[in-house]
Amino acid sequence: MKFIDFFSKSAVLIFILIVVLFGIKEKKNIFSLFLDGVIEGQKMVIELFPTLLALIVAVGMLNSSGVINIISKIIAPILNFFNISEVLAPLIILRPISGSTTTAIATTIMSEYGTDSSIGLITSCIMGSTETTIYVASIYSSKVKVKDIKSVIIIGLLGDFVGILASVTAYNIGIM
Amino acid sequence: MINKIWCFFIVIAIAFGFLNGTYEEVNNSIFSSITDTIELVITLFGSMCFWSGIMNIVKNTTLINKIQKLLSPLIKSLFPDLKKDTEVYKDISMNMTSNIIGLGNAATPCGLKAIEGLQESNINKKKLSNNMMLFILINTASIQLIPTTIISIRMGLGSKNPSGIIVGVWFASIITFLFIVCICKIYFKFRKEG
Numbered sequence: 443m444k445f446i447d448f449f450s451k452s453a454v455l456i457f458i459l460i461v462v463l464f465g466i467k468e469k470k471n472i473f474s475l476f477l478d479g480v481i482e483g484q485k486m487v488i489e490l491f492p493t494l495l496a497l498i499v500a501v502g503m504l505n506s507s508g509v510i511n512i513i514s515k516i517i518a519p520i521l522n523f524f525n526i527s528e529v530l531a532p533l534i535i536l537r538p539i540s541g542s543t544t545t546a547i548a549t550t551i552m553s554e555y556g557t558d559s560s561i562g563l564i565t566s567c568i569m570g571s572t573e574t575t576i577y578v579a580s581i582y583s584s585k586v587k588v589k590d591i592k593s594v595i596i597i598g599l600l601g602d603f604v605g606i607l608a609s610v611t612a613y614n615i616g617i618m
Numbered sequence: 619m620i621n622k623i624w625c626f627f628i629v630i631a632i633a634f635g636f637l638n639g640t641y642e643e644v645n646n647s648i649f650s651s652i653t654d655t656i657e658l659v660i661t662l663f664g665s666m667c668f669w670s671g672i673m674n675i676v677k678n679t680t681l682i683n684k685i686q687k688l689l690s691p692l693i694k695s696l697f698p699d700l701k702k703d704t705e706v707y708k709d710i711s712m713n714m715t716s717n718i719i720g721l722g723n724a725a726t727p728c729g730l731k732a733i734e735g736l737q738e739s740n741i742n743k744k745k746l747s748n749n750m751m752l753f754i755l756i757n758t759a760s761i762q763l764i765p766t767t768i769i770s771i772r773m774g775l776g777s778k779n780p781s782g783i784i785v786g787v788w789f790a791s792i793i794t795f796l797f798i799v800c801i802c803k804i805y806f807k808f809r810k811e812g
Binding site: 457464470486490496497548562573579581582587612 | 782783
């Protein structure tokens with residue numbers, strides 16, 4: 443497991459090194475390319491802010507009202523059967539639908555349970571390895587005006603569930 | 619969709635707050651959540667800008683072509699009936715490359731172009747062809763070299779090892795990807811196109 447630990451700590455550095463070396467080799471103005479990217483990033487965050495504000499407040503209200511606890515308790519037996527903590531219930535239910543909502547939920551979960559706790563790590567892994575399946579399927583199919591997307595969504599959701607189980611497994615076998 | 623979810627959240631939270639007697643907490647959570655958002659945005663701001671800068675270098679060097687080349691056997695085995703050098707092939711390849719290096723904003727436009735291209739060779743325009751289904755599903759399995767957003771959030775929340783999840787994320791996304799591809803290939807054996 444030492445190797446995996448080394449790898450996850452150095453993957454970012456190796457990646458950046460390769461990128462910079464490539465830039466040097468091709469005699470690109472790396473610094474100004476970087477700055478251009480940062481400017482684009484600024485726009486992205488500014489555009490993200492309204493959605494995040496709206497959703498973090500809504501999720502915060504929902505959380506403090508106690509309704510999330512009740513929903514979690516209802517589906518807890520199913521989740522526990524698969525060895526998944528019931529704390530993750532709202533994250534799992536909303537993940538296929540909305541990315542920014544689940545970012546808000548994941549942030550709440552991680553600040554409550556700690557980023558490096560088992561729940562924090564599994565939450566991070568789920569966020570990193572699954573997508574907003576229903577959202578993605580609907581933008582692509584509406585682009586070509588196809589309405590019947592039942593089978594895509596079913597397979598996609600099964601895939602999400604496999605991703606969640608794999609995230610729990612990743613924690614259990616100690617690769618994160 | 620998001621409009622309905624948001625309204626639903628707010629109404630349920632307030633109604634349940636009164637029913638459950640937690641209205642004071644609900645009230646206070648509005649103000650604490652606002653502060654939370656600002657904190658999150660400030661921490662996200664730095665690292666999202668940083669990654670966007672790095673990825674812009676990738677986009678402007680031949681590194682991106684190298685990644686595309688590495689992906690080419692994979693695309694060939696996923697879509698065996700697609701010819702190389704066609705517009706659709708290039709769009710699919712660009713979409714997958716952008717997803718892998720985490721350029722979500724660049725991935726969607728090529729993805730939309732690719733799905734339109736696939737629609738052209740589709741027999742029944744009202745149904746998704748097998749290639750279209752597989753392409754959409756690949757986009758729902760997020761495979762990323764560096765999961766930058768979640769690393770940024772972890773950093774913001776004071777994690778001791780923000781990037782410690784990378785190997786786990788790779789493991790989980792590769793399993794999801796393989797699962798989706800296998801299920802599709804099995805399903806396509808029984809499915810009638812057109």
